[in-house]
Amino acid sequence: MFMVYEACFRGDPGSHVPNYSAKVHFPLNIKGGLCAAVRGTYLCCMSGWDAYLALLRKEILLEWRQRYALGGILLYVCSMVFVVYVAAVRIQPPVWNVLYWLIMLFASINAVVKSFVQESGNRRLYYYQLADPAMVILAKVTYNTLLLLLIGSLALFTFGVVAGNPVKDVRLFALTMILGSIGFSIAFTFIAAIASGANNSATLMAILSFPVVLPMLLTLVRLSAISLRLMQDTAYWRDVLNLLAIDTILITLTFVLFPYVWRD
């Protein structure tokens, strides 16, 4: 552990970006989950893209090792769908649309909130020495996007089983879900990073993120209503563009601001 630490540190002391030119190749043979997770990869001294892939792989492997946490979130979605279904027995398409996105919203918050909380201070310090913060956040955003897509599909499937599936325009709905997952993932990951250091991070997560995702949620509900043929709008690409614009703003800010959150 110390050898790796020192090698990177010596390369460029004082900077949070490790010096990749310091041609030192150390396999990460540290005890503990992380080492096993990135076994065979050289996190130190790698180009940005490789570091990104390694970090993404680490996220997925860590999640796979703690399958009960993933199972917890998926079960959360199922229970929520069931509770919603029992509470409102006959679900008309307009209500279905709103409920689906509410389930997505709450499940996403619960899924993403642990991205930073689960990491201890020591491990954070370790990543801090190894990787560019932009790659760390990008890996987490990508991983959370995939997770939210899984949650969205599961919610669609279970909700479809109990309450029927009113989706008419499948392609538009899929596009909406992808855009929604990306947007939620960016906003919630960044806010999870902000809230992770605070005393009441779960409450903080909700109050910080709800107002921020509100424009996105409204646009998503509108697009999904179009895909359910609840409303006619041939110019829905404007909504898609708006979503893309919001996503771009958020990801840019995340890149610029995340190093400040991370520096501890």
Add this chain to the structure above:
Amino acid sequence: MWWKISAVVLLLLVFLFGLLVPLYPGLTHAAPDTVAPGASFVLQIQGYNTFFTRAEAPVRVWLVHEGRHVLASGSVQAVDEVTLEARFEVPATMPVPASSLPLDLVVDDRLHGAMFLPNAVRVQSLSGETVAAADSLWRLAEVRDLHRNEDFRFTHIPINYESIRNLYFHVPMWMVMFVLFLLSMWHSVVHLRTSDAIADARAAGYAEVGLLFGMLGLVTGMLWANYTWGAPWSNDIKQLMTAAALLVYLAYFILRASFDEPEKSARIAAVYNIFAFASLVPLIYIVPRIFSSLHPGGEGNPVFNREDLNVNMRLVFYPAVLGWTLLGLWIARLRIRLSILNEQLMDR
């Protein structure tokens, strides 16, 4: 110092002129509001700020459909200062095939200038069937030689009436809020670059006062909506979005308070402040354009689009914006000085 004095002077002038200058004369109501084709009837017109008995002849009254088809009145008589009676003969045919035809009312004389009431009267066929179209009888008259009222007065808009004065109080609140949030974000950026504690105190102070102005904007808007929309809260998209924007900044203060170390609190709060300001842009500029709004100038109210702000109103509105902005900056500076002094006291 000079700008504090000018803030006070500007706001005094705004209160004085904004509240005392009368509205232009206008029309509020016409009865009957529905007539049958071929009817001959006396239209009773209610005015506001009018002096019909003092108006010199000719007082001309027209009913207009979409600016093209016009009915001129027969005899016009003033009952009292605010009531005017005009006799009309409605042709038995409609200008376009329709069962129902909305007509705008135009009254014009030299004293009052031209006055306009949209959708004042509706021609409705008794059976509800479509009436044959023949527009020759609807083209005998023409709205022309309208007078202009050149007095220094404010625009008369149906439904809004005197509440239009809220323009000098409600609208500037949002502009001040935006300016203060912008300054707050700027100081957050400065704090992130320099780790200066005073920049953080400035960011917090500007955000606090910006929040205050946002709440005042919401309250003045709700008071106004109570009289014009009939309820203080109508789930109008702009109301929802500003409420969400205020929640963002309330969350900012919760976030500031939930860290133990002051430096970390300042840094994370600065990051969130920049993030919050950026999310304010879609809240305030993108979403209200997608959804229609009840607000004057919004899609829901085509009537309000024409000459909402005349020159006289602009003469009061721009000083109001400037005056409120200066006042907001003044309050924020006091607030910031207080918090910096408090900090120094604590350190001692």
